[in-house]
Amino acid sequence: MIERWKAQAGLAVGRQLRHPSGASGRLVGTVMRFANRKPIQAVVGSLDLQPTDRVLDIGCGDGSAIAMMSRANHVVGLDQSDTMIAAAWRRNRAAVRCGRLSLRKGDMMALPFGPKAFDKFAAINILYFCDDVPTLIAGIRRIARPDARLAVYVTAAESMHDWxxxxxxxxxxxxxxxLVQELERSSVPESDRSVEEIALPGGLTGLVATARINPRD
Ligand SMILES: C[S@@+](CC[C@H](N)C(=O)[O-])C[C@H]1O[C@@H](n2cnc3c(N)ncnc32)[C@H](O)[C@@H]1O
Structure with missing residues (x-):
């Protein structure tokens, strides 16, 4: 009985992580903010943001990563969840007001932007919800400037097994x-990609992948 209840509660939280909504979604957003601090720092660090950069945070959640991207020229946060777009707005309202941040509701599998729109892409804790990574990366290529950079974070499967x-x-x-296999399937050659393991609190392991998108040479 207790096991069945635990499984149902776990499933409900999993669904909220996938598509946060309402009060439960806001709560999940707050928990994510604390749990994801180190992964977010790792991804933002690996993007090597420059004052001229236009950045797209794909699946931006409550905007915690965006808050660490103040070095960039302009950031766009994209998420499918109204609840998360509202939370990201609250967290970053000063940046929205001064025109350095836009928030957009949308689907990562049909990125609603034109060609050469971004120099850097963050994809933190969202590949879990992507069954077709090559299509996602093809969409990123379509809107990326030459020599753009993508940084991805996922918690390693070994650490998630018991969650x-x-x-x-x-x-x-x-x-x-x-992760390497998916980058290969997405036609990112070995010379244009890296996958690093990072140690997280509690003995957990995270994976940070970077990929050069639309290389000039
Ligand atoms: C686990 S949260 C991660 C949020 C944030 N990147 C972080 O690490 O704190 C996953 C987020 O991805 C968003 N998401 C999932 N599938 C999506 C899709 N197809 N298009 C856009 N956003 C999506 C969810 O709405 C949710 O806000």
């Missing part, structure tokens, strides 16, 4: 090998 709130019913799990 009742992120089972394979709601989340795709990535080993290092699967």
């Amino acid at each position: 009742g709130f992120a089972t394979t019913a709601t989340h795709r799990h990535f080993t290092r090998e699967l």
Whole structure:
């Protein structure tokens, strides 16, 4: 009985992580903010932001990563969830008001932007919800400037195995090998990509992948 209740509660949280909505979604957003601090720092660091950069944060959630991107010229946060777009606005309202940040509701599988729109892309904790990484990366290529950079974070499958709130019913799990394989399937050559493991509190392991998009040479 207790096991069944725990499984149902886990599934409900997993669904909220995938598409936060309402009061539960806001709560999940707050928890994500604290849990994801180190992964966000790792991705923002690997983007090497420059004052001229236009950045797209794909699946921006409550805008915690955006708050660390003040070095960039302009940031766009994209998310499918109204609840998260509202939370990202609240967290970053000063940047929105001074025109350095725009927030957009949309689907990462059909990125609603024109060609050469961005220099840098962040994709933090969202590949779990992507069944077709090559199509996602093809969409990124379509809107990227030459020599753009993509940085991705996922928690390693080995660390997620025991999480009742992120089972394979709601989340795709990535080993290092699967992440490399997906970059290969997306035609990112070995010379244009890296996948690093990072140590997280509690003995957990994260994976940070970077890829050069639309290389000049
Ligand atoms: C686990 S949260 C991660 C949020 C944030 N990137 C972070 O690491 O704190 C996943 C976010 O991706 C968004 N998301 C999931 N699938 C999406 C899709 N197809 N298009 C746009 N956003 C999506 C969800 O709405 C949610 O806000």
